Amino acid sequence: MVHTLLLNKKVILASSSPRRKQIFKMLGLKVLHKPAEIDENIDIKNPSKHVMTLAAEKASQIAKVMDADCVVVGADTIVFYEKKILVKPDNRFQAADYLTHLSGKSHYVYTGISICHQRKCFTDYERTLVTFKTLTAQEICEYIETAEPDDKAGAYGIQGYGSQFIIKINGCYFNVMGFPVNKFYQLLQKVIT
């Protein structure tokens, strides 16, 4: 299990996301938080390449300044709908626009994860299909008022008020939350040998 593989290891999460912190806590892990500072405005239109590039940049930036025995984890999440990558909304008008597009449709969520250890980095990604109910204008307004969409890719959080809008998912739930747990466990087994 993850906590056994990481026993006596110093684990660093190169992210400031409260959702990712919550997932690491759920896995029984004590981690250090050291958010990477990178330019997330990259011109990569392929969604899996986009998230893997950013996850790898985050992890490697922090790994460079840490002891080689540390396990540094980076991640990046986007929403992909009709060939467009949706990141965090700039403002509430854009959040309303995102939600209007996602309403009554299915979209993909991609998360890239990267683990650096002993000067080597391993990177992979996960993809989940998410189906939204049809949202009324009132629901969109009420949801934006909760402030939950502000800091979320695609302007929604599956683990909060947004949960009531999601009819079903196909794939990994934790990927939609921002960190694909089973994929992380698989990758970790390759890294810690």
Next chain:
Amino acid sequence: MVHTLLLNKKVILASSSPRRKQIFKMLGLKVLHKPAEIDENIDIKNPSKHVMTLAAEKASQIAKVMDADCVVVGADTIVFYEKKILVKPDNRFQAADYLTHLSGKSHYVYTGISICHQRKCFTDYERTLVTFKTLTAQEICEYIETAEPDDKAGAYGIQGYGSQFIIKINGCYFNVMGFPVNKFYQLLQKVIT
């Protein structure tokens, strides 16, 4: 949204499940907890009928002794695998047996929900397909040692250490956690008119 529909309503959750409490908190709801005391050993082999019967019994038992304007919510969750209903394991040997069966396979999780309000009860259910990775004997032992399987239907919790064993789900995540949020919202719209 759920919190708007329930504004100024006294909401009672007829369950002691910490996962359900957590979901209600996530939806921004203040609820009273008043667990129903019913015999869960019923002889209904059909999984949807099984969970709907128990959810309705829980909700109606509490609704009977409360003011008619209260909104009383009952729920019941089971795991269904190879035509067998798996409830909470009796002991750790049974937990190991359940996990051995679920390993490397897909199973269904069913949750029944029932809402009583103004002396009327509405009941429905949700079903989600969950796919487990192949578990090693070591993983099963380590997982049982965490004590997480003890009080969970099917001997696992998707929202804890168990998350790392789940490759994918098809359907509602919160249903697997024990309370299908979107289904609850749909049912609530019928109840509160």
